[in-house]
Amino acid sequence: MNKFSILSPEHVAPIRNLTLRAKMIVEGTIAGLHKSPFHGFSSEFLEYRPYLVGEPARKVDWRKYAKSDKAFVRLYEDETNLSAHILLDKSASMLFGSGAVTKFDYARTLAASIAWILVRQKDAAGLVAFDEEIRFYMPPKSTNLQLKNIISYLEASTAEHETRCGAAINSAAAMLGKRGLCVVLSDFLDDPESIAMGLRHLRFKRQDILAIAIADPLELNFDGRSDYRLKDLETGREITIDSQTAAEYFNSGMAGHRSELSGICRELKVDFEEVSTDEPFHKSLMRVIDKRRRLF
Amino acid sequence: MSSFSFFQPAYLWALGFLSAILFLHFFRRSVVKRMELSTLRFFPASAVSKSRVKKLLDILLLLARLLLVAALALVFAGLHDRSSPLVVLSDPGTVVYTWIDPSASMEYADGGVSLGLRAEAIVDSLIATLPSSAERYGFDHGSGRFVSLTDKKSHINADTDKGEQGFSGRFGQVNFNETADAFAAHTAHSERRTVFVALSDFQRSTVDAFDSFSYKLTGDNKKVICVSLMPANPYNYSVRVRSGALSGGGISVVVHAAGAALDTTYVELTVGELRIGQRSVSCKADDSVSVAFDLPPAKDGAWGKVELRAGDPLPFDNRDYFTLSANRHREALIAGDTRRNRVIGAALKASGAAFWNSIVLKEGNELTYEDINAADLVIVNGFNGRSRVLESFITGAGGDKGVIVALDPEREDDFGRSFLRSAGILPTAQKVNKAESGVSPVLTDTNSAMWRGFPAMSSGNSRVYGYVSPLAGGTLARLGGSSSALVAAVSRSGSDLLIISTPLGVTQSNNLCETGFFVPFVDRLGRRALAGRGQAEEHWYAGYAARNPFFGGGRAGTLYGIDGKLAATWSSQPNVRIDKPGVYSLVSSTGEAANLAVSPHPIEGEMVFRQPDLGISGSIYCFEAGKFLERMGNLSNNVWSYRLWALLGLALCCEVLLWKRGSSEK
Known part of the structure; x- marks a missing residue:
């Protein structure tokens, strides 16, 4: 068995405890790295500043002192205390799952994992949960209690209501003041124009955005073999359709939607990542980390 | 009740494939699964409509396949409408018998083509239309049996001497009994469906014969189709x-x-x-x-x-x-007072010695049957009393002998007056008329065949002083324009005779025998009495049996055509027949020769037609020739078969189109 196979959704899904799940994923992911991400996250050099009297002498950069005969102190990026918001879509459409986990399960697991990583490296992590509007807001903090609270909320929350992804992001952007990072976990099944408006607002608020589109494998390739009586998880609307027509329309519709979304993100300089729920968590997390190594 | 049936019902087992198709359809049909999907935003209304159309097409495809198999099965099973009598001709197992009316009336050629040739053309069309496996026979009138028509030609009619150039019919009564018997014998042990197709103009004599024996043509699995070639406006x-x-x-x-x-x-x-x-x-x-x-x-x-x-x-x-019967020797028997009748004999001799071979004068009571049998003309004049021989002869209708009876007003026991009255030929109340100055006989005309040649209607010299009246019958001459002097009467038995109201011979009742009127008068009387007599023996009709002149005589004869060709040899058979009209020379074995004139029978050219009796069996159908051909044209390969093939093609098209559509979308 591959050492990472235990991080596959079907193995992780039975673990009800999200804390344990997140820890397992994060540590499993980090164990696979050649270099500790903690250093990467928190030891990035930012600038020098003159040594102030009274400060501990260990802070002095002796190499710089040797070269310049002046005492300087190195400032590291982690010390800027990254403020990250995790925006989680908890609309009813996220309840869809053809495999071991639903999109919502996958998304909140990823959210917990990211929060874990952020808090572990002393960054402030906050949480915004939304469906057709913002349902929950937890301002960013870098304490373990914050992580505990985030995970507790994620464990307790359920997906419901319709998606108004764009409007919710727009509302969230209004609440954010400080420059920071926004990780949006959603299936983005909303009007692309509306989503663009929300993302544009976030960018306006000087937020780096990482848009993670959670998709079920069936959504990525609808390949039915029978006729369907389909029910919309959000609206409850039902239709009967044959598999061929369903695949034809859904696949082309979904591909078009993703393409449009991707174009919007490219235009707004938003990092867009598509994650399938049958993908092992660590892989998804690695892709996110790789994408945002500069920030984390 | 449905009127559809099948020629080959065994092929209906193929309908079992319908269940296989249905099974496959339902087996492969996908079950509708309920599924909750994150969003239906990508399914516009058109997607649902399209899906419905596909469902409909699937059903159409199923129907097309079912139709395909059903149509194939029905085509092979030979679906047909049994209410249509002609459809049986499409049955591959049918045996078709054709009969073309051989009678002379089929030579009727209005528009250049005789009915006989039209009949042959129809049979040719019929044979060409029949399925190749259908057996076909035509009646050969020469051999009197059905022969196989394997060469798709119908020329087995009466006399095909002219080949395809014309149709030469047969004279005489159509012997349909022979045809019916041959048909019955041919189909006696056959279980197959048989159709007897009769093509005729159905002239009265033919249709009478057909109706008499058509019952022999019907039965289980037997149908009779009469194709009428009756002319539209015959003349x-x-x-x-x-x-x-x-x-x-x-x-x-x-x-x-x-x-x-x-x-x-x-x-x-x-x-x-x-x-x-x-x-x-x-x-x-x-x-x-x-x-x-x-x-x-x-x-x-x-x-x-x-x-x-x-x-x-x-x-x-x-x-x-x-x-010409110039030397036809005839014998006249004059019964009565021989002394007074001698002048009548003399008048007959004077009118044509060659015509009257012998003239026999006999007293009335001396007559024998032999005397009467030997005579061609019997004149009763001046006979008092009764003669059973004579009475029997007159009442028994001596069909081939002429009879003239002269009434005598001077004698109460005159045979003519008493017997004819009692026999009902004359009115019972008879009156003897006396004319002191006499009345002249007046002819009804001078231009009829009887009186042609007389210079005037009345003979002034001739006087009648005593006569009997009234007479019953058609008046041929009068006395002074009032009473009948000569009538043609008919006895109760149907024999006709001439009755004169005054004696013919030497008498005090008239002076006829003393005038020039007498000889031609007696001559015309004799010829009139003989007119139409003996025609049964003398007149020959083509195609009709006649008494053999050599029958019982111990002699034989040979018949030659006028061109000298041998036509027939007659020996002792009772009846003989000459097939074609014309003049023939009959030479007896003893060397005597005589000419025979053979005429077509009047009935042959009679323009009286009627449809055959269709009977109550429902197996006899009658079509006018044009309609028959039209329906045969429509029928070719069976109307239902045609429709089924069209259906088959349609189903195949549907199958191909719908199937291609499905596969391309996949």
Whole structure:
């Protein structure tokens, strides 16, 4: 068995405890790295500043002192205390799952994992949960209690209501003041124009955005073999359709939607990542980390 | 109740494939699964409509496949509408028998093509239309049996001497009994469906024969289809010699126009090779006119013909033949007072010694049956008393003998007066009339065949002083314009006789025998009495059996055509038949020769047609020829089969189109 196979959704899904799940994923992911991400996250050099009297002498950069005969102190990026918001879509459409986990399960697991990583490296992590509007807001903090609270909320929350992804992001952007990072976990099944408006607002608020589109494998390739009586998880609307027509329309519709979304993100300089729920968590997390190594 | 049936119902097992198709359809049909999906935003209304259309197409595809199999099965099973009588001709297992009316009336050619040729063409079409596996037979009138028509040609009719150039019909009564028996024998042990197709103009005599024996043609699995070639507006002109032609005398011919008026044309008389003359003639529709010719003296047995120059569809009866009977020896028997009757014999002799071979005078009470049998003409005059022989002869209708009875007003026991009265030929109340100064006999005319040649209707010298009246019958001459002097009467038994109201011989009742009126008068009386007599023996009709003149005589004879070709040899058979009209020479084994004139029977050219009796069996159908051909054309390969093939093609198209559509989308 591959050492990472235990991080596959079907193995992780039975673990009800999200804390344990997140820890397992994060540590499993980090164990696979050649270099500790903690250093990467928190030891990035930012600038020098003159040594102030009274400060501990260990802070002095002796190499710089040797070269310049002046005492300087190195400032590291982690010390800027990254403020990250995790925006989680908890609309009813996220309840869809053809495999071991639903999109919502996958998304909140990823959210917990990211929060874990952020808090572990002393960054402030906050949480915004939304469906057709913002349902929950937890301002960013870098304490373990914050992580505990985030995970507790994620464990307790359920997906419901319709998606108004764009409007919710727009509302969230209004609440954010400080420059920071926004990780949006959603299936983005909303009007692309509306989503663009929300993302544009976030960018306006000087937020780096990482848009993670959670998709079920069936959504990525609808390949039915029978006729369907389909029910919309959000609206409850039902239709009967044959598999061929369903695949034809859904696949082309979904591909078009993703393409449009991707174009919007490219235009707004938003990092867009598509994650399938049958993908092992660590892989998804690695892709996110790789994408945002500069920030984390 | 459905009127559909199958020629090969065994093929219906193929309908079992329908269940296989249904099974496959339902087996492969996807079950509708309920599924909750994150969003239906990518399914516009058109997607649902499209899906519904696909469902509909799936059902259509199923129907097309079912139709395909069903149509194939039905085609092979031979679905047909059994209420249509002709559809049976599409059955590959059918045995078809054709019969073409061989009668002479089928020579009727209106528009250039005879009915017989049309019948042959119809049979050819029929044979070409039949399925190749269907057996087909045609009735060979020569051999009297059905022969196989393997070469798809129908020319097995009566006399096909002319091959494809014409149709030569047979004279005489159609022997349909022979055909029906041959058909019954041919189909006796057959279980197969048989169709008897009769093609005829259904002229009265033919249809009578057909109706008499059509019951032999019907039965289980047997159908009779009558194809009527009856002309639309039939017409025919004919000429006929009315009575025996006498050398040196006259001949009367009758021209008849049936169905249409005969415009002025002419009748031509030929004796031997010599054209004697021609008479102009015209006739109203459905009427007859008589034309008289004077005949020149000719040798015994000379023959002649009359010919009507008219272009009508049926030409064979535009010509009639006769033989001159100059040397035909006839015998006259004059019964009564021989002394007074001698003058009658003398008058007969004077009128034509060659005509009257012998004249026998007998007392009335001395008559024997032999005397009467030997006589051609019996004249009863001046006979008092009764004669059982004579009574029996008169009441028994001596069909081939002429009878003249003269009434005697001077004698109460006159045979004529007493017997004819008791026999109902004369009225019971008889009156004897006396004319002191006498009355002259007045003829009814001078231009009829009987009185032609008399210079005037009345003879001033001739006087009748005593006569009996009234007389019953058709008046041929009168006395002074009032009482009948001569009548043609008919006895209760149907025999006709001439009755004169005054004696003929030497008598005080008239002076007829003392005038020039007497000889021609007696001559015409004799000829009139003989007119139409003995025709049964003398007149020959083509195709009809006649008494063999050599029957019982121990002799034989040979019949030659006028061209000298041998036509037949007759020995001792009771009846003989000559097939074609014309003049023949009959030579006996003892060397005696005589000519025979053979005419077409009047019934052959009769324009009376009717549909056959369809009976109650429902197995006999009758079609007009045009309709038959039309329906045969529609029927070719079976109407239902045609429709089924069309259905099959349609289903196949549906299958291909719908199937391709499905596969391309996949």
